[in-house]
Amino acid sequence: MGIIQADTIQGVIFDLDGTLANTLPLCYKAFNHAFEKYIGRRFKDEEIRAMFGPPEEGMVARVVGAEHCQDCLEDYWRFYAEFHDTSTVEIEGIWELLDSLKSRRVKTGIVTGKGPRSAAITLQKLGLDTLIDTVVTGVDVVVPKPDPEGIFLAMKHLELRPGHTVFVGDSWADIKAGRAAGVTTVAALWVTSAPGHVAILKEAPDHVFYAVPDFAGWLAQHLPDHRCCMPVL
Numbered sequence: 001m002g003i004i005q006a007d008t009i010q011g012v013i014f015d016l017d018g019t020l021a022n023t024l025p026l027c028y029k030a031f032n033h034a035f036e037k038y039i040g041r042r043f044k045d046e047e048i049r050a051m052f053g054p055p056e057e058g059m060v061a062r063v064v065g066a067e068h069c070q071d072c073l074e075d076y077w078r079f080y081a082e083f084h085d086t087s088t089v090e091i092e093g094i095w096e097l098l099d100s101l102k103s104r105r106v107k108t109g110i111v112t113g114k115g116p117r118s119a120a121i122t123l124q125k126l127g128l129d130t131l132i133d134t135v136v137t138g139v140d141v142v143v144p145k146p147d148p149e150g151i152f153l154a155m156k157h158l159e160l161r162p163g164h165t166v167f168v169g170d171s172w173a174d175i176k177a178g179r180a181a182g183v184t185t186v187a188a189l190w191v192t193s194a195p196g197h198v199a200i201l202k203e204a205p206d207h208v209f210y211a212v213p214d215f216a217g218w219l220a221q222h223l224p225d226h227r228c229c230m231p232v233l
Helices: 025-037 046-049 054-062 064-081 094-103 114-125 149-158 172-181 196-201 214-218
Strands: 011-014 107-111 135-136 165-169 183-186 207-209
Touching: 011 149, 025 046, 025 054, 025 064, 046 054, 046 114, 054 064, 054 196, 064 114, 064 165, 094 107, 094 214, 107 149, 114 135, 135 149, 149 172, 165 172
Parallel strands: 011 107, 011 165, 107 135, 165 183, 183 207
Antiparallel strands: none
């Protein structure tokens, strides 16, 4: 597992939050905005991140209960969309990377724990929606990451085999899911803060990158006709 030879990568599947977009600060703000309204308390960032796994629908139901779940979700999505442009930091080089993969006919996918509505907001606002071939959200799977179900589903949609697939993520659950799926795993540490690196590296990713240009350079050596270089980021 994890051995990629030159000219063999046919598809790259990404996590979304913290990997393709620095949306986690916005997620924390949006959840606290909604939770405070319905239960009168706010949570620390790490407390909210610990709730991740199920999509927003499952998270919110656990915190505010079924009676207020839908109203709380609507408040979450409204805040998420309204403050997306001012609270989300684009990751330099991501659009160029995906555009290059698209132009070279490398299949691209996303496996995220987000629900479809918030995932669509982020992809549309960052102009990534036309560069991704398939999106698997938290509502599309029975068991979230670190279970590999989402990765298997994305590979099925893209008609990919594990030996030709790379999965890129910024959490220990991403790496564990990728290893369980039998694909090459890449730890994307260009957003994750240093304290989070220990848990991620403990899962033994096949490759670790701290900057998008470094990852793009590695990809360029393993894509069909790798002599045709990826763009300089």
